[in-house]
Amino acid sequence: MSTVFENVVCSFCGCLCDDIVVEVDNGRIARVRKACANGRGFFTHYDPAPQPPTVDGREVAWEEAVAEAARILDEADSPLIYGLSSTATEAQRKAVELADRLGAIIDTTSSVCHGPTGLAMQAVGEPTCTLGEVRNRADLLVFWGCNPAVSHVRHFSRYSVTCRGMLTPKGRRDRTVVVVDVRPTGSTKMADLFLQVQPSADFEVLTALRALVQGQEIEAEAVGGIPTAQLRDLAGRMKTCRFGVAFMGMGLTQSRGRDLNVSELFTLVAELNQYTRFSVIPMRGHGNVAGADQVLTWQSGYPFAVSFARGYPQYGPGEFSAVDVLAREEADAALILASDPMAHFPSAAAKQLERIPTIVLDPMPSLTTQVARVVFPTACYGVDAAGTAYRMDGVPIRLRPVLSSVRPTDEEVLSKIIACTGP
C-alpha cells in the first residue's frame, strides 16, 4: 500500500524546498514529485535498510563501534571534529558538546564554502532579509559568483526570478536579473544583464561600483574586464530599484581576496540602503550548513574553526580550520559528521585522514567512509528521522520523516559516544 506525503522538506541544499511530494510504497520511496534532479537523487538513492557499523571494515555491534570511537577520541591529543552541514541541528549540538568534552577542534564545511562570508559578516555586518521577502518584493536581483541553475536548481522558480509575489504579480516581468560571473553559465541565460568579470577581479569591480553609487567618476574605460558604462548603468539600477537583493557564492569566497571580496559586496549593499532597500543572502550549499554556523555560534560564540583545547572556545580560521589542521598534521584523530572531506579537500589535507584514526557518521557511503576506521551508517534527517535545519536565509524549518526509522540518528550515536568519553 502506498502513502503520499505532501509538503515534504528536501534537505539536500540550502533552499530547503518545502513543497515536495513523496510517495512511499512498502517502506521504500517509490516516487518524488516537484523536486529538482538533486532533490530526487537525495530521496531516491538513499537506502534506509539498517546497516551495521564497521571497525576496520569488519561489521560489529553498535556498542563495540561506540566503544572503539570513544577509545580513539579519548586517546587522541588533538582530535578534530569536522563536517556537520548535512545533519540536523540536534546532532550539531551534540557534536559541539563532544568537542567541548574532549577539548577538540571543531570545524564545519563552512570553512571551504562560506567561511569567508562569516568573516565578512563579522567585519561589516549582514544586511539581510528572508527568501519570502525576496519572492514578494524584490524587483532587482544580482547573482554574483554563483550558478543557481546548477547548485540551487529551484531557487529561481520558488524564491527569486520567475515566481510571482505580492508586489511582483507579473513574476519574471516584474524583476531585473543581473548575473556577474567569470564565464557564461546556465544562470547567465536567465539574466537581463550578464557582466563578465575577469578572474580574481571581483574586489576591484565592487569597489568601482561603490564609488559610482556614491556619485564619484571613474576615468578608466573598464574595471575588471567590465566596461565602466555598464557598471555605471548597474549602479543606477541599484540606487533606483524598489527592493534589491544580491545573492553571492563561491566565485567570491574561493577567489583571491576571499573574505575581502565578500566584505566589499556587503558594504556596497549596506551603503545602497541610503537610497533604497537592499539585502544580501549567501547561497548556502548543504542542507543545514547555515544551521552549523548557527549552532556553533550560539554554543561557542564563533561560527567555524573553533578549538576547545584550552577548556574554553578559541576562534582561529587558518589555525583551527580543518584543511589547515590536517595539512599541518596537527590532528591525531578525526570524527567526520555528515560530510565527505576526502572528496572535497585539497589532496594533501585529505591524505592525513588516511594516516590518522578516523570515525565517520553518514547515511551514505562516501570516499571518507572508505578510509575510516569506524563507520556509523546513520539515519537520514528529513527521510527517516525528524530534526531541524536552517534555510540559507536563516529561517529554521522542521524536517519530518517520510519513512519509519530503523537506523539510529547522528544525535543518538553522538550521545552514546559522549557517554563513553571523557573523565
Next chain:
Amino acid sequence: MSEHFTLITGRTPEQGKGLHKGKDSEMYRRATALVEMSSEDMASLEVKEGQIVRVRTTTGQVELPVRAGMLPPGLLFIPMGPVANLLIGTDTESTGMPHFKGLTAEVEPT
C-alpha cells in the same frame, strides 16, 4: 608546447548526478575527471575533444580528457572533486579556505 591558464573548479550537473549515484561510481569518476577550455584555446594547443592533456599547477599535475566549454580564452574549468583537488594547495591565507578558483595552471598535450 605548453600554455598558461587560470584554473577554476566548481559544480556541474553531471557531478551532481554522479554524487547521488555514489562517489565510487563510474558516472561520478567521469563527471569529475575532465577539463574544459575554450575552442580557441583548444585550436591554439592543437588538441581535439576527448584528447588527453596534462594540467599542472605548483601543487600537482593530472592528465585529463579535454572538453570544449563556454569559457573565455585563458580560463580552464575542472569539476570539483578528488581529481581537481590534486591541483589545489593547502595554503588558506589564514581564512580556512583553500584557493579553489583563480589558480595559475599550465596545459600541454600528452
